[in-house]
Amino acid sequence: MNPILSLPFVGPLFSYDLWVIATASLVGALCGVLGCYLLLRRLSMLGDAISHAILPGLAGAFILSGSRDLVWMLLGAAVVGVLTGVLTAGLHRVAKIAEDASMGVVFTTLFALGVLLISFAARNVDLDPGCVLYGLLEFTPLDTVRILGLELPRVTATLAAAAIVVTVVLAALHKEIKLVAFDPALAAALGMRPTLVHFVMVALIAGVSVVSFESVGSILVVALLVTPAATAHLLTDRYARMMILATILGALSGGGGYLLAKHLDTSTAGCVCIVGAFFFLAAALFSPRHGVLSRLARHATLRLRICREDILGMLYRAAELRSRALSRDELTQGVGSTWLVDLALILLRRRGLVVTHDAAVRLTERGHIEARQFVGTHRLWESFLTARLGLPPDHVHAAAHKAEHFIPPAVREKLAQDVRATQPSTSPLTDPHGRQIPGP
Amino acid sequence: MSELLRLITLQDSNTRMVLLGTGALGLAAGVIGALAVLRRRALVGDALAHAALPGVCVAFLVFRERSLPLFLLGALVFGVLGVLTMNAIRRFTRIKEDAAIAIVLGSFFGLGIALSGIIQRLPSGNRAGLDGFLFGKAAGMVQADVTLIAASSALALFGVVALYKEFKLVGFDRAFAGSLGWRVSLLDLILMCLLAIVTVVGLPAVGVVLMAALLIIPGVTARFWTDRLAPHLALAGFFGMLSGLIGSALSAVLPAPESSLSRGFPTGPLIVLVAGSLFVLSLLFAPRRGLIARWRTARRLQQHIDDEHLLRDLYELQEANTPATLASLTARRTWRKGSLQSALRRALANADVSDRSAIFTLTDSGLTRAVRVIRSHRLWELYLHEHAGVAPDHVDRDADLIEHFITPELLAKFEAQLALGDGDALRTGAALGVPLSLHPPGSSTSEARP
Numbered sequence: 001m002n003p004i005l006s007l008p009f010v011g012p013l014f015s016y017d018l019w020v021i022a023t024a025s026l027v028g029a030l031c032g033v034l035g036c037y038l039l040l041r042r043l044s045m046l047g048d049a050i051s052h053a054i055l056p057g058l059a060g061a062f063i064l065s066g067s068r069d070l071v072w073m074l075l076g077a078a079v080v081g082v083l084t085g086v087l088t089a090g091l092h093r094v095a096k097i098a099e100d101a102s103m104g105v106v107f108t109t110l111f112a113l114g115v116l117l118i119s120f121a122a123r124n125v126d127l128d129p130g131c132v133l134y135g136l137l138e139f140t141p142l143d144t145v146r147i148l149g150l151e152l153p154r155v156t157a158t159l160a161a162a163a164i165v166v167t168v169v170l171a172a173l174h175k176e177i178k179l180v181a182f183d184p185a186l187a188a189a190l191g192m193r194p195t196l197v198h199f200v201m202v203a204l205i206a207g208v209s210v211v212s213f214e215s216v217g218s219i220l221v222v223a224l225l226v227t228p229a230a231t232a233h234l235l236t237d238r239y240a241r242m243m244i245l246a247t248i249l250g251a252l253s254g255g256g257g258y259l260l261a262k263h264l265d266t267s268t269a270g271c272v273c274i275v276g277a278f279f280f281l282a283a284a285l286f287s288p289r290h291g292v293l294s295r296l297a298r299h300a301t302l303r304l305r306i307c308r309e310d311i312l313g314m315l316y317r318a319a320e321l322r323s324r325a326l327s328r329d330e331l332t333q334g335v336g337s338t339w340l341v342d343l344a345l346i347l348l349r350r351r352g353l354v355v356t357h358d359a360a361v362r363l364t365e366r367g368h369i370e371a372r373q374f375v376g377t378h379r380l381w382e383s384f385l386t387a388r389l390g391l392p393p394d395h396v397h398a399a400a401h402k403a404e405h406f407i408p409p410a411v412r413e414k415l416a417q418d419v420r421a422t423q424p425s426t427s428p429l430t431d432p433h434g435r436q437i438p439g440p
Numbered sequence: 441m442s443e444l445l446r447l448i449t450l451q452d453s454n455t456r457m458v459l460l461g462t463g464a465l466g467l468a469a470g471v472i473g474a475l476a477v478l479r480r481r482a483l484v485g486d487a488l489a490h491a492a493l494p495g496v497c498v499a500f501l502v503f504r505e506r507s508l509p510l511f512l513l514g515a516l517v518f519g520v521l522g523v524l525t526m527n528a529i530r531r532f533t534r535i536k537e538d539a540a541i542a543i544v545l546g547s548f549f550g551l552g553i554a555l556s557g558i559i560q561r562l563p564s565g566n567r568a569g570l571d572g573f574l575f576g577k578a579a580g581m582v583q584a585d586v587t588l589i590a591a592s593s594a595l596a597l598f599g600v601v602a603l604y605k606e607f608k609l610v611g612f613d614r615a616f617a618g619s620l621g622w623r624v625s626l627l628d629l630i631l632m633c634l635l636a637i638v639t640v641v642g643l644p645a646v647g648v649v650l651m652a653a654l655l656i657i658p659g660v661t662a663r664f665w666t667d668r669l670a671p672h673l674a675l676a677g678f679f680g681m682l683s684g685l686i687g688s689a690l691s692a693v694l695p696a697p698e699s700s701l702s703r704g705f706p707t708g709p710l711i712v713l714v715a716g717s718l719f720v721l722s723l724l725f726a727p728r729r730g731l732i733a734r735w736r737t738a739r740r741l742q743q744h745i746d747d748e749h750l751l752r753d754l755y756e757l758q759e760a761n762t763p764a765t766l767a768s769l770t771a772r773r774t775w776r777k778g779s780l781q782s783a784l785r786r787a788l789a790n791a792d793v794s795d796r797s798a799i800f801t802l803t804d805s806g807l808t809r810a811v812r813v814i815r816s817h818r819l820w821e822l823y824l825h826e827h828a829g830v831a832p833d834h835v836d837r838d839a840d841l842i843e844h845f846i847t848p849e850l851l852a853k854f855e856a857q858l859a860l861g862d863g864d865a866l867r868t869g870a871a872l873g874v875p876l877s878l879h880p881p882g883s884s885t886s887e888a889r890p
Contacts, residue, residue: 039539095731097660101482116709116710219490219546223542230535234533265561266554266557270550277547290534292532
């Protein structure tokens with residue numbers, strides 16, 4: 001029988017897999033919520049720097065205390081983590097080195113120091129570099145502690161405690177953190193001590209890095225700190241919502257990563273990164289506001305609307321002048337690309353605004369009413385530009401051609417009143433070219 | 441001792457290889473890294489080094505062969521792919537550069553780890569060969585590695601020399617380079633490709649993080665020594681090479697920690713620590729830009745200001761017929777701790793001031809200097825009052841700051857503008873050409889600081 005199944009906590013409720021998923025989700029949620037701050041401060045790589053730089057902190061704490069006790073490890077990591085932040089900011093401020101370069105100098109040197117320290121202490125520490133990089137998420141449920149009579153995986157219990165601390169600090173300092181993230185200068189002016197708040201956050205991140213370290217490895221901490229936060233940043237413009245979304249996305253990456261890893265039978269840490277990156281890709285493409293494809297779709301919809309309205313306007317003018325119909329080629333010449341005109345014509349036909357006979361397009365009765373509106377707006381705007389702004393009549397068409405699509409009915413109403421005031425009240429309204437302005 | 445001799449005379453072929461390899465790598469990484477730092481892309485090298493991992497795995501999965509050139513090719517492809525992804529994220533989304541770097545780093549590396557997990561399960565694969573890529577084994581360098589490193593470094597250096605003018609302009613003024621019709625993004629991509637080449641060949645030697653160090657630290661270190669690009673690049677290359685050489689030499693000489701699993705002292709970390717030490721030394725001792733030089737400049741300026749304040753105070757006390765004692769001098773302004781005493785000491789040594797039973801008086805040379813300062817002070821006050829319309833009781837503090845920096849030419853201009861040649865408007869004391877104070881000691885505003 002599988003030895004795992006004989007463990008005491010394995011029951012119907014909390015299977016082995018579920019414990020791992022819970023652990024992975026906790027790491028993801030913790031890193032996700034803290035990453036928002038780094039992302040907004042444009043210090044994303046500080047997560048990378050800290051998670052590497054804490055190595056000498058761990059080694060130093062071990063050498064000084066002689067134990068692998070979590071308290072010592074946390075202490076060493078928090079000290080070196082904050083030191084990384086202080087040194088980075090100090091080099092940037094005092095020695096005028098670019099922030100990213102000073103970060104690079106500090107964390108690589110500290111990491112090298114850590115590797116050396118570990119190679120001295122390697123006899124006593126089972127700090128396997130593979131474990132540092134990849135973590136051993138898969139095996140978390142094997143190492144348990146007894147808390148309040150419950151047998152819990154040690155890492156999960158630690159992470160839960162960290163989650164409580166992080167939640168309390170974030171809730172207590174929410175206003176301060178928010179302001180420091182967006183406008184440190186204003187925060188300072190209000191007496192909030194942005195530097196202190198910053199280092200509280202840095203210490204939290206260092207602490208979470210250590211707690212996450214042994215379960216997921218250092219690189220995963222980097223990925224989880226930034227990717228869910230960046231994904232959330234693409235989905236919302238509000239800070240609180242961003243933090244909640246990043247928490248959820250981090251947790252989903254954690255859980256989903258484990259399932260994927262199980263399916264592919266490979267490293268969980270790697271798969272968590274992949275799932276996180278997948279979420280980011282999806283958000284980058286499909287986010288309603290900031291997604292690339294959504295932006296393209298908005299753009300295309302707008303172009304199509306303008307094309308439809310231009311076709312109606314062309315048909316109306318053609319009807320005014322001589323023929324009642326225009327060919328598809330004539331429309332294409334006037335409006336733009338062929339496929340756009342074809343698509344617009346399909347939509348217009350479906351709404352019953354135009355009909356096609358032998359490749360000749362003409363307006364229906366409803367189409368005529370609809371078209372009157374755009375042509376009317378166009379001519380009102382032309383009249384306004386000449387009468388009120390004093391533009392010469394042969395310069396106003398291009399401007400009106402653009403504006404006609406964006407003038408709402410209320411503004412049109414005002415324009416009509418204004419133009420009426422500049423013309424003799426008995427005759428119908430005319431545009432600068434002498435053509436009649438149709439009513440709505 | 442004989443071992444040291446063997447090392448210095450390069451008799452040991454293995455040591456010779458390692459020194460050559462790390463030296464060449466340090467040189468190329470320093471030069472390319474300096475350009476990347478200049479473009480504010482210091483951490484791209486770090487991300488690139490991580491992003492190369494899946495390339496190695498894919499190369500292995502495709503060719504089912506453990507061959508260094510194929511690994512490097514895969515790594516290079518994925519490194520460039522990582523750079524392109526970074527650019528795409530920055531270009532097409534609202535995510536900023538720093539987060540784009542971190543996302544590419546994490547995602548690509550995660551992919552690499554997942555792939556290497558799959559490889560490990562293959563009957564033909566075990567991860568050992570791939571892990572070497574992450575942590576580096578400089579001590580195990582052989583002739584072929586060194587040849588490869590030397591060739592790639594030469595290629596990268598050639599690229600920099602050939603495109604020096606272009607990189608220089610793009611580094612300093614991107615917009616101007618664009619307006620000249622240069623393909624700025626293409627030049628950026630070429631630089632990143634050179635960066636990728638150097639990074640990828642360096643990975644097996646020093647590992648991921650330490651490769652990032654070799655790219656960043658020499659470039660930043662060189663910045664302390666020069667303000668010109670060509671010497672900057674040369675110095676960065678020199679520092680990089682020096683780090684490589686000293687680090688490898690130390691690793692060969694130092695006894696291995698008894699606990700260490702590998703033979704010899706780990707080379708990669710030593711190289712980085714040497715680079716870090718060079719950085720700290722430059723940070724402290726570089727002329728002009730170093731912290732000590734800057735601290736000394738600042739201190740000299742502060743002393744100069746204290747000296748001039750002392751002379752002016754002595755003059756004004758004399759003007760008010762008050763004996764200048766330590767107490768009356770102390771009361772005139774907020775001296776920093778001990779600064780009055782040290783200013784007095786310097787003035788006495790300089791024979792600008794004489795000490796007659798604890799009453800200080802200006803000597804002739806001191807008087808000449810004091811007159812210059814006081815003229816600067818009062819003329820500036822007059823100028824502010826008459827030309828800028830500042831109230832007489834508001835001008836003193838400003839003049840206190842500026843008086844030390846007014847050149848004789850400027851002083852002459854003030855005099856001309858304020859028409860002080862005219863006997864009546866002069867309001868001068870004696871024949872020294874000193875205008876009277878706008879706020880004499882008897883008036884409500886005093887020179888003493890609160």
